[in-house]
Amino acid sequence: MTHAVLPRTLWFTRCPVPTATGIAADRQWLTEEFAPDGITVRSLQDAAPDADRAAHFTHALPGLFREGGNVPALWARSRGERTRLIGLTWIEERQTVLVGPGSAIQGAEALRGLRLAVPAHDIAIDFWRAMALRGFEGALASVGLTLDDAVLVDVPAAEREVQWGAELAALRRGDVDAVYVKGALAVEAAQRAGAEVAVELDDLPDRRHRINNGTPRPITVHQQLLEDHPGLVDRFLAVLLRAADWAAGQPGEVARILGAETGAGADGVAGAYRPGTHLALHPDLSPERLALLAGQEAGLRAHGFLAEPVDVTAWADPEPLRRATALAASRPAAPLFAP
Numbered sequence: 255m256t257h258a259v260l261p262r263t264l265w266f267t268r269c270p271v272p273t274a275t276g277i278a279a280d281r282q283w284l285t286e287e288f289a290p291d292g293i294t295v296r297s298l299q300d301a302a303p304d305a306d307r308a309a310h311f312t313h314a315l316p317g318l319f320r321e322g323g324n325v326p327a328l329w330a331r332s333r334g335e336r337t338r339l340i341g342l343t344w345i346e347e348r349q350t351v352l353v354g355p356g357s358a359i360q361g362a363e364a365l366r367g368l369r370l371a372v373p374a375h376d377i378a379i380d381f382w383r384a385m386a387l388r389g390f391e392g393a394l395a396s397v398g399l400t401l402d403d404a405v406l407v408d409v410p411a412a413e414r415e416v417q418w419g420a421e422l423a424a425l426r427r428g429d430v431d432a433v434y435v436k437g438a439l440a441v442e443a444a445q446r447a448g449a450e451v452a453v454e455l456d457d458l459p460d461r462r463h464r465i466n467n468g469t470p471r472p473i474t475v476h477q478q479l480l481e482d483h484p485g486l487v488d489r490f491l492a493v494l495l496r497a498a499d500w501a502a503g504q505p506g507e508v509a510r511i512l513g514a515e516t517g518a519g520a521d522g523v524a525g526a527y528r529p530g531t532h533l534a535l536h537p538d539l540s541p542e543r544l545a546l547l548a549g550q551e552a553g554l555r556a557h558g559f560l561a562e563p564v565d566v567t568a569w570a571d572p573e574p575l576r577r578a579t580a581l582a583a584s585r586p587a588a589p590l591f592a593p
Contacts, residue, residue, distance in 0.1 A: 258482035260291055261317050264490070267298035267310045268515075269322035271437065271468055272345050272527065274535045276321075276515045277508065278497035287493050288486075311379055313337050316478040319490055323467035325381040325559065327474050328551055331569060332560035338480055339570040340491065341473035341537025342547060346528055349436040349455035349466060351393055354425055355448040359432065362393045362453050368431040370404050371421040373411040382411065384559050385467045386421075389434035391553065392463040393453045422447045436466070438516040441525035456528070465550045470543045475574075484574065491537075491578030492585070498535035499587065508532040539572045 266284065268275040278284050284295040298310055298318070309315040311326040313335050320327065321341075331337050353359045359368070370390050373382045391401055407430050411420035418440055421433040425447070432452060435444060444451075455464050473494070480487050501508045508531065512523045548566040555563060 260293060260483065260486075261479075262292070263294045263296055263317060264288060264486065265296055265298055265309075265315055265318040266490075267318060267320050267322065269468070269471075270516045271322075271347060271471070272508070272512055272515070272531055272535060273321045273343075273471070274494040274497040274501070274537070275319070275473075277501050277511055277535065278493050280511045280514070281497065281500070283493050283496060284490070287489055293486075308378070313474060313476060316476040318479075319473065319475050319487075321473045321494075322471065323381055324470065324472050324547060324550055325384045325467045325554060326379050327472045328554055328560060328564050329379045331474075331564050332555075332562045334562075336477035337474045337569075338477050339472050339539070339547075339566070340475055340480075340487065340572075340574045341494075342470040342539060342543040343473075343535060343537050344461075344470045344543060344546070345468065345531060345534045346456045346464070347437045347468050348441060348525065348527070349389055349392075349434070349464065349469075350440070350444070350451045351390070351453035351455070352422075352425065352433045352435055352444055352447075352449040353431060353452045354428075355450060357431075357450060357452070359452045362397045362399070362458075364452065365390070365394055365432060366399060366403050368404050369407045369429070370401075371409045371424050371430040371433045372406045373409050373421055375411050379559065381467055384554060384557065385436065386434040387557055388466045388550070388553055389436070389455065390432075392458070392465060393434075393455055396458045396460065396463040416443070418443045422449060425449060436468070438512070438522035438525070438527070442519065442522040445521075461546060462549055465546055465553070470546050470550075472547065473537055480571070480574065484577075487574045488577045488581055491574055492582040495536065495578060495582040496585070498537075499582075501532045501535050505529075505532040537575065539570050539575060544570060 313330040372386050409420050409424045418435045424430045551564050
């Protein structure tokens with residue numbers, strides 16, 4: 255049994271997407287869980303300017319829980335950061351390939367020979383570029399093609415530019431023929447640009463063609479916290495399970511929270527997240543999800559995003575989620591209409 259002194263602060267970080275972490279934060283359940291221990295729970299996104307916000311990507315903060323895109327999570331692990339994978343979700347986020355207004359381009363087969371926009375950001379891990387490459391790769395693979403069957407066009411993008419702004423501007427100028435986008439803000443950006451959908455990746459029947467930064471989405475924790483305070487990790491996960499249970503009965507509230515998390519309006523949220531999203535927030539470490547993440551690891555490595563290979567199976571630790579599931583089952587259910 256560990257005798258390490260309890261940390262004074264636990265941190266969490268999540269991407270602006272559907273997560274049980276975001277819902278638990280909205281409901282104040284993480285704060286309530288750890289307050290009796292004298293532990294403050296803080297969001298990396300909402301912290302003071304002196305917080306290490308880069309830890310969202312590097313996970314170099316031992317007391318941090320992260321529920322977000324798999325590109326930075328795999329990148330951090332490949333660089334030697336001692337993280338462990340403790341859960342995976344799979345939530346469709348409206349991945350599409352867009353073309354210009356009035357374009358005759360329709361379907362993945364029509365991407366053959368086209369100029370595809372691949373953004374280039376000057377950041378430590380260019381997850382935007384990774385998303386575009388993997389998105390186009392999945393679309394092309396669905397009809398037996400590869401990236402070699404198209405023309406990749408680098409599109410320089412400023413770090414703080416509006417999401418998808420550089421790519422859609424290139425599309426408007428005629429510099430490229432197609433752009434990959436995903437999520438609620440992308441729905442709104444496409445509407446503003448008058449762009450049309452050529453490929454709906456969410457409709458591709460084989461999940462392997464929909465693997466990308468958020469599919470599957472990992473929950474990771476630092477190995478040091480797991481070694482020193484496994485009980486805290488179990489309790490954190492139990493709160494996430496409670497949040498996922500609550501969300502399953504609250505589609506309207508989940509839509510409201512998603513609007514706050516993504517910064518998108520109601521139309522953007524409705525256009526990005528299909529009915530049933532509120533039912534899909536429970537993490538697991540099923541063989542299927544681990545295999546899908548391994549496919550993403552192989553793809554990222556092939557494109558040069560990972561310094562070293564990541565053995566996804568070895569990275570995963572199923573014990574915290576197993577213990578958290580038992581802990582959550584032993585607690586009273588969350589009231590559906592809690593204030």
